Amino acid sequence: MIRRNSQPPDDNSGVVNYGAMGNVQNQPGATNSHQNQTNTGSGSDQLKEFSALLDRIRQQLAAEQGRVNDYQQCVVLLDLTTQQRLDDTGGRTVARTTLEQILTKCDGIPGLVSLLSSALSLIATFA
Structure with a gap:
């Protein structure tokens, strides 16, 4: 059985996103993951x-x-x-x-x- 928050605190359980992208949303229940969003628009x-x-x-x-x-x-x-x-x-x-x-x-x-x-x-x- 998999339990939520059963990972050690230094592990990444989510996606690490960097760079220009559309709207992003962090994975539900993710721990120590990073989200970085830049809305670039139509340049x-x-x-x-x-x-x-x-x-x-x-x-x-x-x-x-x-x-x-x-x-x-x-x-x-x-x-x-x-x-x-x-x-x-x-x-x-x-x-x-x-x-x-x-x-x-x-x-x-x-x-x-x-x-x-x-x-x-x-x-x-x-x-």
Whole structure:
């Protein structure tokens, strides 16, 4: 049987987190664990990174247009994505939705799937 607080006082029973991350919560019943949180928000570096990712997606789409289902529609969706404000919930939702639509049209093309997944992950950091 496992009992709560049965560990010696110097052992760590929780997760040790450092660095930039979203909201964190300590493990229930954790002893001697550490939490360090920095809310980074949507800085100009993140916006530049997102813009660069969209440029790389556009280039990869053009390179793979013969393998992409409805290439022209993907370009329109990508243009719509670039117009969204990521500091706004609605803009993030539209950007996420349009990138997901492009992702479904890529049929597992490795380079595009990776870039689109990175862009979707980056959108999550703007919240």
